[in-house]
Amino acid sequence: MAKKKEESEVLPRKEDKEAKEHKEPVKATFSNERVLTESSDNAREFYNQSRYGELLDGGRVHLSLIEALYLAEKKRLIVYDSRNKEIDFEKLLNKSKKIEPNFWVRYCVYKDIRNRGYIIKTALKFGADFRIYDRGVKPGEDHARWVVFPVHEGSSLTWYEFSAKNRVAHSTKKRLLIGCVDDEGDCTYWEVRWLRP
Amino acid sequence: MAKKKEESEVLPRKEDKEAKEHKEPVKATFSNERVLTESSDNAREFYNQSRYGELLDGGRVHLSLIEALYLAEKKRLIVYDSRNKEIDFEKLLNKSKKIEPNFWVRYCVYKDIRNRGYIIKTALKFGADFRIYDRGVKPGEDHARWVVFPVHEGSSLTWYEFSAKNRVAHSTKKRLLIGCVDDEGDCTYWEVRWLRP
Amino acid sequence: MAKKKEESEVLPRKEDKEAKEHKEPVKATFSNERVLTESSDNAREFYNQSRYGELLDGGRVHLSLIEALYLAEKKRLIVYDSRNKEIDFEKLLNKSKKIEPNFWVRYCVYKDIRNRGYIIKTALKFGADFRIYDRGVKPGEDHARWVVFPVHEGSSLTWYEFSAKNRVAHSTKKRLLIGCVDDEGDCTYWEVRWLRP
Amino acid sequence: MAKKKEESEVLPRKEDKEAKEHKEPVKATFSNERVLTESSDNAREFYNQSRYGELLDGGRVHLSLIEALYLAEKKRLIVYDSRNKEIDFEKLLNKSKKIEPNFWVRYCVYKDIRNRGYIIKTALKFGADFRIYDRGVKPGEDHARWVVFPVHEGSSLTWYEFSAKNRVAHSTKKRLLIGCVDDEGDCTYWEVRWLRP
Numbered sequence: 087m088a089k090k091k092e093e094s095e096v097l098p099r100k101e102d103k104e105a106k107e108h109k110e111p112v113k114a115t116f117s118n119e120r121v122l123t124e125s126s127d128n129a130r131e132f133y134n135q136s137r138y139g140e141l142l143d144g145g146r147v148h149l150s151l152i153e154a155l156y157l158a159e160k161k162r163l164i165v166y167d168s169r170n171k172e173i174d175f176e177k178l179l180n181k182s183k184k185i186e187p188n189f190w191v192r193y194c195v196y197k198d199i200r201n202r203g204y205i206i207k208t209a210l211k212f213g214a215d216f217r218i219y220d221r222g223v224k225p226g227e228d229h230a231r232w233v234v235f236p237v238h239e240g241s242s243l244t245w246y247e248f249s250a251k252n253r254v255a256h257s258t259k260k261r262l263l264i265g266c267v268d269d270e271g272d273c274t275y276w277e278v279r280w281l282r283p
Numbered sequence: 284m285a286k287k288k289e290e291s292e293v294l295p296r297k298e299d300k301e302a303k304e305h306k307e308p309v310k311a312t313f314s315n316e317r318v319l320t321e322s323s324d325n326a327r328e329f330y331n332q333s334r335y336g337e338l339l340d341g342g343r344v345h346l347s348l349i350e351a352l353y354l355a356e357k358k359r360l361i362v363y364d365s366r367n368k369e370i371d372f373e374k375l376l377n378k379s380k381k382i383e384p385n386f387w388v389r390y391c392v393y394k395d396i397r398n399r400g401y402i403i404k405t406a407l408k409f410g411a412d413f414r415i416y417d418r419g420v421k422p423g424e425d426h427a428r429w430v431v432f433p434v435h436e437g438s439s440l441t442w443y444e445f446s447a448k449n450r451v452a453h454s455t456k457k458r459l460l461i462g463c464v465d466d467e468g469d470c471t472y473w474e475v476r477w478l479r480p
Numbered sequence: 481m482a483k484k485k486e487e488s489e490v491l492p493r494k495e496d497k498e499a500k501e502h503k504e505p506v507k508a509t510f511s512n513e514r515v516l517t518e519s520s521d522n523a524r525e526f527y528n529q530s531r532y533g534e535l536l537d538g539g540r541v542h543l544s545l546i547e548a549l550y551l552a553e554k555k556r557l558i559v560y561d562s563r564n565k566e567i568d569f570e571k572l573l574n575k576s577k578k579i580e581p582n583f584w585v586r587y588c589v590y591k592d593i594r595n596r597g598y599i600i601k602t603a604l605k606f607g608a609d610f611r612i613y614d615r616g617v618k619p620g621e622d623h624a625r626w627v628v629f630p631v632h633e634g635s636s637l638t639w640y641e642f643s644a645k646n647r648v649a650h651s652t653k654k655r656l657l658i659g660c661v662d663d664e665g666d667c668t669y670w671e672v673r674w675l676r677p
Numbered sequence: 678m679a680k681k682k683e684e685s686e687v688l689p690r691k692e693d694k695e696a697k698e699h700k701e702p703v704k705a706t707f708s709n710e711r712v713l714t715e716s717s718d719n720a721r722e723f724y725n726q727s728r729y730g731e732l733l734d735g736g737r738v739h740l741s742l743i744e745a746l747y748l749a750e751k752k753r754l755i756v757y758d759s760r761n762k763e764i765d766f767e768k769l770l771n772k773s774k775k776i777e778p779n780f781w782v783r784y785c786v787y788k789d790i791r792n793r794g795y796i797i798k799t800a801l802k803f804g805a806d807f808r809i810y811d812r813g814v815k816p817g818e819d820h821a822r823w824v825v826f827p828v829h830e831g832s833s834l835t836w837y838e839f840s841a842k843n844r845v846a847h848s849t850k851k852r853l854l855i856g857c858v859d860d861e862g863d864c865t866y867w868e869v870r871w872l873r874p
Contacts, residue, residue: 174341175340175341176319176339176341176343180312180314180319183314184314184365188316190314190316190317191316237836238316238836239405239407239836239837240316240348240382240383240386240836241382241383241384241836242383242384242385242833242834242835242836243833243834243836244832244833245828245829245830245831245832245833245834245857246830248857248867249857249865252867263872264839266407266836266839266840268405268407268408269347269349269350269404269405269407270337270404270405271337271345272407272408274407274408274840274871275871275872276839276843276869276870276871276872277869277870277872278867278868278869278870279867279868279869279870280865280866280867281854281866281867281868384833384835385835406837407836407837407840408840409840409844410837410840410841410842410843410844410845411837411840411841412837432837434639435639436639436640437639438639439636439637439638439639439778440636440637441636441778441779442631442632442633442634442635442636442637442660442801443633443800443801443804443805443806443826445658445660445670446660446668446801446802446803446804446805447804447805447841447842447845448804448841449670449804450803450804450844450845450848450849451804451841451844451845451848453848454844454845454847454848455844460675463639463642463643471643471674472674472675473642473646473672473673473674473675474672474673474675475670475671475672475673476670476671476672476673477668477669477670478657478669478670478671568735569734569735570713570733570735570737574706574708574713574759577708578708578759582710584708584710584711585710632710633799633801634710634742634776634777634780635776635777635778636777636778660801662799662801662802663741663743663744663798663799663801664731664798664799665731665739666801666802668801668802
């Protein structure tokens with residue numbers, strides 16, 4: 087019972103307050119693998135409030151593809167191409183899929199974690215797909231709590247790969263999370279802990 | 284005698300009405316693990332009538348590999364690559380086999396169950412390959428009746444694994460179905476029930 | 481919930497009334513693979529009440545090794561060798577193990593089913609280890625309900641063997657029961673039903 | 678830091694006091710899947726102190742193959758065949774390998790956990806290979822804390838299987854342990870926790 091409580095505290099769904107406020111969507115332009123917002127208070131809020139992208143000196147925010155896609159799906163961002171033509175969510179998703187293999191699986195996990203109210207950022211330098219910060223924690227304030235590896239339900243893994251993921255998490259002092267995406271886009275999470283004998 | 288009747292009622296073959304209607308096949312594009320249909324009434328019927336894939340906001344349907352393959356084999360879907368070149372059934376199957384281990388065995392069971400007129404969807408989160416809904420039941424209307432584990436005739440299993448499958452079915456309040464695929468692609472089904480002493 | 485009730489009704493433990501009555505144990509002699517009781521009312525009760533062994537013309541009862549062992553363990557039978565020396569349970573078990581491979585596993589299932597108050601007899605002619613009669617049913621009154629295959633937890637089976645067991649049960653119009661014995665001698669039962677497409 | 682401490686507490690090696698006391702080894706006889714000890718105080722200590730096997734009415738202890746093998750390797754048990762000829766550890770291991778598939782991998786995990794001072798018993802009825810009791814806990818006093826699945830480093834698993842193992846552990850209210858055995862017989866353990874969204 088105590089255990090169940092603990093579990094439900096770890097990754098709870100949060101009311102998506104931000105989306106409900108119906109703010110004016112932020113405008114952004116797409117160039118290759120990155121998306122650059124206009125310089126506006128709403129854009130800067132992406133970064134200041136939820137740490138989407140990076141804040142540039144000029145006041146714009148530099149978003150990754152996955153961040154832009156998420157915000158576009160939430161109707162908080164409108165992305166334009168170099169000719170100022172809108173790129174809708176579908177098109178943006180297709181572009182992303184072409185650029186990054188495994189994109190759909192990674193996006194499902196990203197979206198699910200963001201929907202639960204966590205800040206999730208790349209973990210390339212830690213040897214994982216993403217890192218996740220604890221509830222209420224922003225990057226810089228404290229270390230990320232988890233590294234997460236998104237996998238597709240139909241794939242399989244060797245124990246060497248599994249061991250590697252554990253090593254990676256352990257050596258970066260983070261917890262290991264496997265985020266398994268099923269064919270309906272739903273995510274199942276397993277937290278794995280290496281017990282050192 | 285009563286028993287025989289019961290058995291034959293459980294997984295009967297159904298006349299495949301839809302396939303006989305010779306509708307115009309739906310067009311779709313392939314990108315990695317997923318297939319995206321055009322936005323059309325025929326495409327939406329996939330979802331509305333038989334719960335293939337997920338219906339997206341824009342009116343398209345997001346199909347899993349296994350769903351797309353099934354519909355392609357039934358000539359109800361034509362899949363194109365990113366350069367608008369058709370990917371025929373054989374190619375799609377080969378791609379799938381490379382991506383997912385055990386794909387052929389899983390596909391045989393999927394196809395067989397769909398041919399009998401049942402809705403079958405992933406059961407990753409329940410700890411099984413697929414879940415099957417009772418005749419005439421759609422996901423959301425009622426819980427799935429079975430979880431099914433596709434196995435190949437040449438494989439073997441330990442009693443620990445067999446016991447685990449029973450635990451899985453029991454804990455998710457579904458019936459356990461073993462779908463054994465022989466070298467001709469035919470499926471034999473056994474329903475297993477754990478008798479608690 | 482209805483299901484759970486159903487399950488618990490199938491193989492419930494029964495108060496072992498007979499054992500509690502502390503009747504005088506029946507005397508019997510061991511010869512090779514069979515055990516012959518004295519001619520007495522208590523001996524005949526073995527057969528008349530619970531269908532242990534076969535009733536011979538002279539009034540004695542011919543018990544199988546497994547039946548004799550069970551009754552010896554219950555202190556309802558004392559077995560003597562040809563020199564009229566008592567063979568205790570341990571010795572009898574060791575003799576049996578030497579004669580029959582897989583004896584311990586088979587004995588665990590036999591004992592467990594008898595302890596639950598069911599009549600269980602050989603099913604050699606049906607292609608299985610044992611047949612089990614429904615609660616309150618004696619051989620001759622009605623057909624056996626199950627054939628049971630005792631297996632040891634550490635063994636494994638091929639799907640060909642599994643399929644054979646199903647065929648056997650189906651062709652003899654009985655239900656298939658797998659009785660899996662773990663290293664503590666506890667039995668787990670699975671009832672398997674072949675679904676004919 | 679707190680984390681490291683926690684980890685090292687979970688599965689620590691224990692000084693193997695018993696083995697150091699150089700007691701007279703217990704004699705036992707082998708018959709098929711089981712091993713029966715003589716009736717002696719040292720034999721009963723197997724059960725009373727560390728819950729090896731089951732204590733029989735006559736004072737002997739009924740050991741499983743894996744238990745006998747472990748005690749034989751520790752020189753605490755000498756196993757004889759029916760002709761009173763010693764069966765050494767190698768022979769016993771070879772016999773076991775023939776009887777049980779995956780025996781070596783299972784034995785490595787069994788041995789490693791026993792060496793750490795934990796009581797480990799079959800978990801067939803829970804849908805796993807073994808269950809492990811917490812430090813100082815004996816079966817019957819409290820529930821087992823873990824179910825453990827021994828796997829070989831060279832094998833692989835699907836996410837359906839991984840999900841199933843999590844379901845099994847969750848439904849039996851135990852923690853899931855994967856015990857991965859490398860080619861040198863060393864074990865790596867991962868504790869997995871299903872996070873329910």
